[in-house]
Amino acid sequence: EPREIICGGLRLRYAFFSQKGYYPDDPHKPNQDAYSVTERFSPREANDSFFGVFDGHGRDGDLCAQFARDRLPGFLAQNIMKMKQREAQKHRAKLDSMSNRNPDRPTDPLSHIELSREQMQQAALRAHVECNEAMHQDPSIDDSLSGTTSISAYLHGRRNRITICNVGDSRAVLGKSIQSNGYGQRQTLKAFPLSRDQTPYRKDERIRIRATGARILSLDQLEGLEPINDNDDSANEDGDLELGEELDEGGDPPRVWSPDGDYPGTAFTRSLGDSMAEDLGVFAEPEMLTREIKPEDRVIVLASDGIYEFLTNQSVIDICAKFTDPLEACRAVVAESYELWLQYELRTDDITIIVIFVEPIMDPASMEREYVTSSQRNLMHGHRQPSVRGVPDQSENDGADDVLLPDTAARPVRTRMTKEKAQEIEKLKQKAQEMGQEDLLEMNKEVDLDQLYTEKTASEKARIADAIKTSVMFRNVTDDQRELIFGVMEHIPVKAGTWVIKQGTVGDRFYIIDEGVFEVRILGEGETDDGTGGALIHVYEGSVAKHIHPCFGELALMYSAPRSASIIARSDGHLWGLHRSAFRQVLAQAQGTRKELAKTLGKLPMFQDLEEDEIKKLASAFDEIAFGRGENIVEQGQFGDAMFVITSGACERVKFVKGVPRNTTLKAGDCFGQEIIVDQQKYAATVLSLQTTTGWKIDRTVLTNTVPVDKLRRTSGSK
Numbered sequence: 001e002p003r004e005i006i007c008g009g010l011r012l013r014y015a016f017f018s019q020k021g022y023y024p025d026d027p028h029k030p031n032q033d034a035y036s037v038t039e040r041f042s043p044r045e046a047n048d049s050f051f052g053v054f055d056g057h058g059r060d061g062d063l064c065a066q067f068a069r070d071r072l073p074g075f076l077a078q079n080i081m082k083m084k085q086r087e088a089q090k091h092r093a094k095l096d097s098m099s100n101r102n103p104d105r106p107t108d109p110l111s112h113i114e115l116s117r118e119q120m121q122q123a124a125l126r127a128h129v130e131c132n133e134a135m136h137q138d139p140s141i142d143d144s145l146s147g148t149t150s151i152s153a154y155l156h157g158r159r160n161r162i163t164i165c166n167v168g169d170s171r172a173v174l175g176k177s178i179q180s181n182g183y184g185q186r187q188t189l190k191a192f193p194l195s196r197d198q199t200p201y202r203k204d205e206r207i208r209i210r211a212t213g214a215r216i217l218s219l220d221q222l223e224g225l226e227p228i229n230d231n232d233d234s235a236n237e238d239g240d241l242e243l244g245e246e247l248d249e250g251g252d253p254p255r256v257w258s259p260d261g262d263y264p265g266t267a268f269t270r271s272l273g274d275s276m277a278e279d280l281g282v283f284a285e286p287e288m289l290t291r292e293i294k295p296e297d298r299v300i301v302l303a304s305d306g307i308y309e310f311l312t313n314q315s316v317i318d319i320c321a322k323f324t325d326p327l328e329a330c331r332a333v334v335a336e337s338y339e340l341w342l343q344y345e346l347r348t349d350d351i352t353i354i355v356i357f358v359e360p361i362m363d364p365a366s367m368e369r370e371y372v373t374s375s376q377r378n379l380m381h382g383h384r385q386p387s388v389r390g391v392p393d394q395s396e397n398d399g400a401d402d403v404l405l406p407d408t409a410a411r412p413v414r415t416r417m418t419k420e421k422a423q424e425i426e427k428l429k430q431k432a433q434e435m436g437q438e439d440l441l442e443m444n445k446e447v448d449l450d451q452l453y454t455e456k457t458a459s460e461k462a463r464i465a466d467a468i469k470t471s472v473m474f475r476n477v478t479d480d481q482r483e484l485i486f487g488v489m490e491h492i493p494v495k496a497g498t499w500v501i502k503q504g505t506v507g508d509r510f511y512i513i514d515e516g517v518f519e520v521r522i523l524g525e526g527e528t529d530d531g532t533g534g535a536l537i538h539v540y541e542g543s544v545a546k547h548i549h550p551c552f553g554e555l556a557l558m559y560s561a562p563r564s565a566s567i568i569a570r571s572d573g574h575l576w577g578l579h580r581s582a583f584r585q586v587l588a589q590a591q592g593t594r595k596e597l598a599k600t601l602g603k604l605p606m607f608q609d610l611e612e613d614e615i616k617k618l619a620s621a622f623d624e625i626a627f628g629r630g631e632n633i634v635e636q637g638q639f640g641d642a643m644f645v646i647t648s649g650a651c652e653r654v655k656f657v658k659g660v661p662r663n664t665t666l667k668a669g670d671c672f673g674q675e676i677i678v679d680q681q682k683y684a685a686t687v688l689s690l691q692t693t694t695g696w697k698i699d700r701t702v703l704t705n706t707v708p709v710d711k712l713r714r715t716s717g718s719k
Contacts, residue, residue, distance in 0.1 A: 002327045005039050008047035008157020009362030010293060015327035018352040019334050021306070022342075022537045024524055032056035033304050033352035034065040034148075038073055047157030050076070051354050055170050055304035057266075058146025064273045065148040067141060072131045072150065072272075079123035079130075084113045114159055117290045124154070124165045124288060132272045132284035145264055147273025150286070151195060151302050153356070160293045160360055162300070165286040166195035168268045171308055175299035175317040189298055189321045191313040194289055197305075198270040200254035205269040214280040215257040222255075222262060227660075256280055293360055299329075300356040306349030307333060310340035322466070322547045326355040331541070335550045338538050342520070342565065343554055348537075447581045453487040461486050464576055467512040467549035477692070481586055488582040492575040500575065501553060501567040503533065509577045510553045513542030516573015520552070521566045533566035542573065557583050557628050584626040594619045597696055600645060606674050609711045621706045622696035627689040634673055634683045642699050643673035649693030655685035665690070677703055678712050 002015040020031040036052040050073055056065030115123065128150070135143050149168025156163070164172045175189035200206050200216045209216060221228050253267045256277065264277040271277070272284045299320050307316060316333055323329040330353050341348035456464070464486055468474040477485065489512075494500060500511065503523055518541075523534030540550045552567060557580050598619040601607050607615060622645070627633055634640060636656060651666040666672060666687065675684045677700050 002325055003039070005049065006157075006361070007039075007049045007155050009160045009360055010155060010157055011359040011361050012049065012155065013326050013357040013359075014051070014354060015325075015330050016352070016354045017327065017330035017334055019338060019350065019538075021350040022348045022522070024347060024522070027524075027535060030062045031350050032061040032065055032148075033306075033350040034062075034069040035352055035354060036069045036073055036152075037354070041073070041077065041154075049155040049157070050152065051155075051302055051356065052150060052152035053170055053302045053304055053352050053354060054148045054150050054272075055168070055306075055350070055352070056146070056148040057271075058143075058274075060142050060146035061148065063141045064135060064143055064146050067135050067138065068131060068148050068150055068272050071134060072127060072152070075127035075130045075134075076124060076154070079126045080115065080120070083115050083119045083123050087113050087115070087119070114156065117163075120154070120156075120163050120290065121288045124163065125285060128165065128167060128272070128284050128286050135273050136275050141273075143273035144276045145274065147271040147277075149268060149271055149305070151304075153194075153300060153302060155293075160362075161290060162194075162293060163288060163290045164194045165288050166198065167270045167272060167284055167286045169197040169199050169305045171195055171197065171301075171303055171305065171313070173301045173303075173313045173316060174297060175301070175320060176294075177296040177298050189317050191317040193313060194291075194300070196287060197268075198287065199268050200256065202269075206254075209256055209269055209281040212279065212281045213259045215259055216254050217257055218252045218254050219265075220252050222257065256282060293358055295360055297358055297360075300358060301333075301353065302356075303333075303353040304349075304351060306341070306351040307337050307353055309337070309349065310344065311337055318469070320355055324357075325546075326357050328546050328548065329355045332548050332550075335538075335540060335548070339540075339550060339552060339554075342538070342552075446585075447579050449484075449488055449582060449585055452490060452579070452582055453484075454491070456486050456489070463514060463544065463549055464489060464512060466547070467551055467576075474692075477586075484586045485578065485583070488578065488586065490577040490579070492577050494569045494573050494575060496569055496571050498569040499533070499566060500569060501563045501565070503563055503566040505563055507553060507563045508580050510551065510557050510580075510583070511567075511578075512549055512551050512576040513540055514549060514574040514576055515542050515544055516575075517541050517570040518552075518573070519568045519570050521568060522564070523566070533568055537565065539570070540567075594622070597622060597645065597647075600647075600669055603669070604645075604671055604674075606671075606677070606713050607707075609713060610707055614707050614711075618698075618703070618707050621702050622698045624694070625697045626692070626694045629689055629691045629693075631689045633687045633689060634685075636684065636686045637682050640673055640676040640683045641701070642697050643671060643677055643703070644687075644695055644697050645669075645671045646693060646695040648695075650690045651693055652688045652690050653685050654688065676700060678709065 002013060004011065004013045006012075014037070016035050016037065018031060018033050018035060021029070023029045033056065034054045036050065036054070038050040041048040041050050052069065052072065054065040054068045056062050058064070135141060135147075149170045150165070151168075151170035151172050152165045153172060154163040154165070155161075166172065172194035174192045174194050176192055178188050178190050196202065198205055200209065206216055217228065255265045255267050256269060257263070257265060258276075258280060264274060264280070264282070266274060266277055266282055269282055270284065270286075271282055274282050299317065301316055301320060303316070311333070315336075319333050319336060320326075320329040323332065333353055333355075334351050337351055338348055465482070468485075474482070474485070491514075492511075494516065500518065501507070503521075517539060519533075519536055520538040520540065521533035521535060522537050523529055527534065540552065542549050553563075557578070598615050601619055602610075602612075602615050607618065610618065625644070627649075633644065633651065636654070646666055646668050648668055651670075651672070653664045653666050653672060655662045672685070672687050673683060675681055
């Protein structure tokens with residue numbers, strides 16, 4: 001249940017949610033995530049609160065995360081107390097006066113001390129290091145190749161400030177209002193990172209790790225399947241992200257390896273535990289940020305990296321902004337993330353999130369008489385002290401006025417499926433070819449858009465638009481296409497117990513849950529269905545009242561393949577369904593006229609010797625086509641029979657020469673496959689759609705019967 005507390009000058013409404021991952025090869029693997037919340041951080045810190053998320057990894061990852069959950073807050077409390085006791089020596093007379101203001105109810109003098117930014121961060125640094133050492137010494141945990149990341153937020157109630165501590169690649173994000181129209185109203189929030197992922201994607205972390213002698217390689221590089229670039233740190237001034245963009249297209253991130261063996265293979269550069277990785281620079285020292293909570297600060301999100309594998313910071317904040325209940329916000333973010341994992345991976349990660357809605361209710365200045373502090377402005381008169389290792393450079397006035405991090409060096413959000421998932425889809429496609437004639441006709445049938453089209457109310461359109469907003473399939477559609485998609489969405493009532501999707505059957509629709517609860521079940525390879533549909537993997541809940549509308553079946557818009565999971569209604573409900581044929585027809589209808597195609601054809605070198613009337617005749621012979629993101633349209637070395645012209649979207653052309661790939665990006669106005677028209681050869685390169693792509697297609701036989709072959713220029717596509 002969501003909770004509400006008053007933390008000094010802040011009203012906090014928070015909730016947490018943890019979803020165990022789906023691992024088909026290890027169905028009984030425990031949830032390796034953990035979380036910690038302390039509303040009143042020890043009696044002497046009654047105005048402060050602590051929140052933490054821990055993401056374990058390795059064989060004993062669950063034990064490491066639980067150890068950090070149980071012990072880190074205690075180490076932090078001990079070090080804060082030591083700092084306060086030291087500070088009390090400087091303010092003894094004033095503290096005695098404060099604690100005896102009410103002789104009948106004297107207070108603890110230490111409760112009137114507020115630590116400066118430097119003192120708080122020193123206490124947090126020591127707490128993490130001590131927790132790490134204690135984990136190494138615990139005989140019940142083998143943390144040699146196991147450990148946990150840690151992201152935590154310490155709320156200083158009387159100062160309306162927050163200290164973020166980050167070890168690893170879990171993340172803290174702030175949602176900041178860009179409109180000043182008061183609390184309690186739904187408004188636009190902009191995401192700002194409060195932490196930086198500590199991974200080999202960051203140049204500074206790569207340099208630090210490599211200085212120990214460690215290697216940084218992806219798994220494919222380690223196995224010799226991809227080339228190694230030893231100069232990626234000197235190739236550009238910044239160096240952040242570029243390494244990741246090159247290596248992570250299929251979920252294969254850069255990792256830390258010993259120079260003497262293929263271990264530890266961590267995809268992060270800091271953690272608690274991982275004792276064998278410490279000599280390689282993978283240590284437990286946190287990066288920290290302290291900033292004041294401003295009136296425009298609305299929501300703080302702490303989450304494990306499973307949330308951000310496919311969602312950007314802004315996407316997470318956008319989802320949270322739709323809710324007034326933090327628990328519903330947690331559930332919606334987890335549902336969206338889980339759906340994306342199921343689409344692009346054969347497994348899902350453990351996912352844990354804490355959402356905190358923040359409301360300042362008292363100005364910090366009005367609480368200053370309640371405490372004493374040796375802040376930077378008091379001690380140094382405006383002169384900056386050296387920062388703790390890893391702490392971003394923060395300004396004067398105790399370094400906490402309005403500190404925010406640049407939105408850079410984050411691990412890239414994945415937009416492509418893993419190689420394993422792609423191979424699984426290919427298997428499903430092959431199974432589709434083995435289906436009976438009736439199933440094949442059902443899978444490839446064309447639907448009548450006029451018959452499907454129904455007017456939707458403004459409320460229905462808003463719910464559909466909200467549901468598809470984060471879907472990559474709909475990111476490039478025009479306003480006209482979106483309106484047509486609204487119209488051809490089918491309203492589908494369902495009864496409890498209905499199998500909306502059955503694993504292994506033809507997939508032809510994408511669904512949005514308008515209302516109701518639905519189970520996701522997967523039958524493992526070789527398992528026999530006992531009537532339940534297999535193991536329960538996830539539960540979707542849609543609600544008009546709660547503004548929750550998860551989606552499923554997105555891959556059906558891209559691939560003619562059987563479903564990889566079953567979806568069963570747990571309650572009565574309502575769905576919106578979009579047929580694959582309708583979706584592709586919508587994309588094709590809106591792509592432009594054949595007159596525009598004729599202009600494009602006239603600019604292509606292959607057709608520049610044709611007369612104007614021949615170009616027009618040729619344009620009339622092309623067929624409209626549309627491809628979903630990630631489809632292999634043509635493959636190098638295969639015999640071909642058609643060429644293509646792109647009108648919207650983008651594709652990647654990959655040509656292997658002596659085993660080395662040469663990549664180019666194709667955009668609107670480009671063509672491919674033209675080498676097979678005149679030369680009648682195999683395709684010279686593989687072309688993969690990078691996003692939803694529309695265009696035109698013509699068969700070689702049709703083209704050669706439409707225009708004189710001797711007037712076509714020889715193609716350069718095979719070069």
